[in-house]
Every structure is written in C-alpha cells, then in structure tokens.
Amino acid sequence: MGEILRLRVVTPDGPSLDEEVTAVTACSEQRGEFCVLPEHRPILAALGAGRLVATRPDGGSDEFVTDSGFFEGGPSHVNVITQRCVRVSDIDLSEVTEEIEEIEKELSGLEFGDAARGELDVNLGWARARRDAVDGGKAGEDIT
Amino acid sequence: MANLKEIRRRIGSVKGTQKITRAMRMVAAAKLRRAQETTENFRSYADLMSSVLAEVASGASPKDHPLLERREPKRSLVLVISSDRGLCGGFNSNLNRLVTDHVEAADPEPELTIIGKKSEAYFKRRTATIHHIYSDIYDGPGFDAAARVAKDLAAKYASGEVDRIDLAFNEMHSLASQKPVVKQLLPIAPPVQVEDKEDVLGPVGFIFEPKRIELLGRLLPRYVEVEVYRALLESIAAEHAARMIAMEAATNNAQDMIEHLTLIYNRARQGAITNELLDIVGGAEALND
Structure with missing residues (x-):
C-alpha cells in the first residue's frame, strides 16, 4: 500500500472518480501546481479551477479538469471535493470557446458590483480552465 | 331502474x-427511487465536506469567522421547505403546524423564508411575517438552486441582518414515516471529528494551504450550501414517499x-x-x- 494512493473525486452529483494511482498533481487556488506522492504528510488545500493529473501504476496518466474545491491528502489517499470534474479528453474545445465568449459578453453588460457577476465569474473560471487544459495546458504554464 | x-x-x-391514484402511486415510487439515488450520490460529497470541515474547524473559536459567531437573537429566520404539490397526506400540514408552534414559542418571533407553494399559501393566510419566498427552486431543484439559497442566507447572517437561521423540513425516517423537524443552520455548529485520523505516520499535523483560518473561510459557506441541499433532498424524498403512501x-x-x-x-x-x-x-x- 506504500506505493499507492486511492484517489477519489466527489461532486454534488456523485463520485466522479475512484482509482488507485501513484501520484496526483493538482492546481492550487493561487494557480500553482503541486504533486502529492504516497506517504505524503496530511495536506488540506484549497483548489482553483484547473488540471488534475493522476499517474497510474502502469506509468501512464489520466488528465482531468476540476472546478474550485478542496484537496485532502494523506499517506495513502487523496480526496478531491469539487463542484465539477471532467476528463480532458471529453472536452469539446469549440463548445468551451463559445461558452467563454457568451459569458464574457454577458459580463460586459453588467456593472461592477452586480450580484450576478459572482456566479458568472465562477463559470468563466471553469470554462477557461477547460480551454487551457485542452489547448496546450496554458493553466499549468501560467505559474512557471 | x-x-x-x-x-x-x-x-x-x-x-x-x-x-388515477394507482398511476400517481407508481409515479411517486419512481420519483422516490430517483430522489434516493440523488441523495445517495450526494452523500459522499457531503460526508467528505463534513470531515474536512471537522478537521479545519477543530479548535476554531466562534470569533474566527462570522458564520460561527453566536449572537443574542434579536431577529431570526426559519427556512421552511415544503412542497409545490399536494396529495401527499400530512406532509405539508404537519410541517406547517410544527413551524407555527415553533414561531409562537420563540421570542422574538422568527420571520419565514419559504420554499414550496404549500407553505406559501398556508402562511400567507396567517399572521406570520414572511421575509422571502423562493418560488423557482422546484423548477430545477439541483445543487445550484440550493447553493443560491444558502448564499443568500449566509450573507444575511454574516452582515448581522439576522442572528439565527433554522431549517424546517420533513425528514424521511422510513418509507412509511416522515417527520417534520427544525434544525439550526446558522450559526454553524461545526461537525465533530469522529474517526481517528492518525494514519501510519502518527500524530503529525496537517499542512494547510492557504492558512487554516483562510481555509475555514472558504469551507464554511460551502458547508451551508451542503446543509441546505441535504435538507432539500431529504424533503423531496420524504414528499414522494408520503405521496406514495397516500396514493x-x-x-x-x-x-x-x-x-x-x-x-x-x-x-x-x-x-x-x-x-x-x-x-x-x-x-x-x-x-x-
């Protein structure tokens, strides 16, 4: 068990991932990526919308995008609590680009301080994170 | 002749x-199954959120965050979660009676925030003060709808507009038994850690990123969302069970x-x-x- 982490990603709609992995890379709230390996000291972090990479025991990796949430890790497990999670290979870039344009248009019509901005900002962050994960992983490059 | x-x-x-009643019973049974599935799916999210909050909030003082702060209640609210539709036995009338008793017993009298047309109609005919009515929750009773209500309530509490918020809803004890309850939502009574977190590394502390107190600030509003959604799901399942039994x-x-x-x-x-x-x-x- 010392080599393996049980990675669980849960959303309000149900568990979206439950797998055994050897490493997990996530995107912190400050847009910095961090990696957790087995036997890591317990960690609790706030996550921003961004990439989540799970390294499988066979050396390959699975890439996901999660919305903002929380990351709780221990020596043999990682739990990610987030509102939304999607596999990068399932993202349709043209659809996401359209979504971003729509949200930006909607935002430009609102005044600063408008209550509706909060939800739109969250949705924009989520859409941008998905776009960045597909078109070359800009979300990861931003912090280096 | x-x-x-x-x-x-x-x-x-x-x-x-x-x-008609046989068809309604079958529809209610199908909806109940779906509601129970949704509740089951949500449980892992809610349980993990509770255990993380218990970890972060252990040793936190009520002064650490406005949602934890306890005040002498000068003005309080009750969020009543009833249903939009009837034909479900005593589901709504039992809840309305409990809320009426609760309002009359409390000092000062709480104001009501209402989800569901049945309680709306009932309390509009009475002297209770209605603070707000959420009329579109059942159009798509998902997490987002509950989160919107939770954000509203948390903002009212944090700004000091109200000093206590309770939830009144039907809890499903079993298929044949739904019981209305009143539970405190705000100030938050953080969940207590039950499991032994001392993993193989021994009693080492958590690394918090950002600081514990900042994490607490992010977790608490989310926890309010979880509690409101949990009550909403519980009420929806109880409503379908009550309708099934009534039909x-x-x-x-x-x-x-x-x-x-x-x-x-x-x-x-x-x-x-x-x-x-x-x-x-x-x-x-x-x-x-």
Missing part, C-alpha cells in the same frame, strides 16, 4: 379515480368503495328482479283466479 344506473355511474367514477391508501379505499357499491348494485338488481318476478307471478295468479 334509475337507481341502478346511478350506482353503475358511481362505480365507474370510483374506478376512474382509482386508476396507496387512496387506491385501497377506492377498492373498498367499489366492492361496497358493487354489493349495493347487486342487491338492488336482485331486488328489481324479485319485484319483476313477483309482478309476473302476481299477474298469473290474478289470471288464474
């Missing part, structure tokens, strides 16, 4: 009603009534036949005489 026709019409009408009882009652009316019909028919026979026999006798 008009009497017989009338009874036949009534039997037909009760049979029609029985068809089952209505179907059985209709069956009893059909049997009773059939008995009366047969008796009347037999009576009519006997009368006809008596007439014939009487007529024949008269001819013989």
